[in-house]
Amino acid sequence: MDYAIVVALQMLSGVATLVIISLGLAVVFGMMRVINLAHGEFLMLGGYCAILSYGHGLNLWLAILVLPPLVVGLIGAVVERLLIRRLYGRMIDTMLATWGLSLAFIGGVNMLFGNSVSGVSAPLGSFAVGRFHVATYDMFLVLAAVILSAALWAVLRFTPAGLLARGTMQNAEMASALGVAPDRVYAVTFSAGAALSGLAGGLIAPLSGVLPTMGTAYIAKAFITVITGGAAMLTGTLAASAVLGTVSTAFTFLTTPVFGEVALLIVAIVLLRLLPRGITGRFLRRAL
């Protein structure tokens, strides 16, 4: 019984981790249709930001939750201005340019901080479930995933900024005719997505440690999650995370973490064969 509870909690945290690493991409790719292959590196930069600032004596919670989104959001704004802006509408070129960006970030961080893992131990300790111990930080991630998704939904649904963003993504020309500057909306949305990715990097840094190439471990999962989600980016990402996270955690328990990831990717490929337009291409179409 205790074991079942532990497995269930782990599944929950597996799902939450997927949600967290995918939300930034859901905004940048799901909404803006910018294929950002440097998404993993935004996570990596967020992670480095958290670990380094904590190492220099910043309060751990500030280092995890506040600084990474600010710094990476800023980096995102610069990237948008210099690179992405030239490539809107050229989907494949964007993909290649952001791949170049990703390589450059990996190389740059490698030069600055070296190719070794550094990290902090996860805060909050653990709590007991019968004979087992579960890390409290894992549950904090679940809470964070819920709050982040709710906040993103609320911003998109209820604030004027969210309305402008959704409208511009739907029809940039019409938005422009109504007096909105699409350039600026794109820039802000991209930076917001980058900030979400940075925050995700900060959140997972205590669990995974940071390494220049850590982004490559997440990029595929994040893309697969958002794509499997389909058109309604927030609902889709949540639904896909729920399916894929559960499967991957189940396989991790049954076999090894590697096969957990392999199972995730295979399930996603088969799902896309069955539902080529993603989960929300078939179900919950009108959701956000």
Next chain:
Amino acid sequence: MKRTLLQIAAVAVLAAVAAILLPRTLQLFALINATVFVSMAVLALSLALIWGFGGILCFGQTAFFGLGGYAYAVAAINFGDTTGAIPIALLVPTLVAAALGYLMFYGRISDVYMGVITLTTTLILFKFANSTAGDQWTIGTAPLGGFNGIPGTPPLNLPFQPDAQLEPQQVFVVAVICLALCYAVAKLVLRTRFGRVAVAIRENELRAELLGYDVRRHKLALFALGGLMAGLSGMLFANCVFVSPTMFSLSYAGQVIIWVLVGGLGTLVGPVIGCILVQMLTTWAGTLHSVDPNVVLGVVLMLVVVVLPKGLLPTAAAGFMRLVGRARA
């Protein structure tokens, strides 16, 4: 048809010159490096074919490259003779490409998703290959070796004579011949009805479909052919280096795309030139010590996309045509 044959003949002459001249003039180390470049050029050619002419955006061509290398190494160690290993090295990646292609093309997954799925495939293989350290991971007598790969990958031998292993000079000649052959095959395939339909699909998938062509089947066949070439490339690569999970890695997967783009999408010779140029650049960047080679590659990629979106060969060809036009006028 005449033009195609002329181009093939020109490439054959170039290959013959390279195969005769380089082994006599280059130092052994430089020659092995050159063999790596040539084997990678086969990989570039495979992507040039399926992406440039079939419009199939495959980001994970390295999946087939690595599978070819691993299949070759495992089979060669088990057989003790590389004669039987060669068909296996070609068959395994072709079959995997066909299976993956079936899921993608018959699922009618769009371009972009296809790029992501193929990339994911190579990353799965990368992770899997990395996790195969230890004694429980052997196929027959060949240990997969996890992160270290299979350092003792046996070099090619003369058919059915396991003791007559090829010298590095001979491996180079074999690689050059393979490259020329792949070029000829790609060129000829594009001249057939099948090749023309493939190009028509790239131009306008819906129109080709409405004209009654089975888009999915054509794409699948082309994709499998690309997988076969990539497998051949992996086998050649395994001959001059050795197989390791790096063959599946993101940086290799990225490089292939870069070669094709730098050389020029929609040409066959361009990506080969791009491949050799970029590898020379990477080798040079690797000796710099002060700059990480990834930075150089990344910056080159961004610059190419922004400044030279058509690639070297088409840009150069257009420039040449303009010069000729001016001279005539």
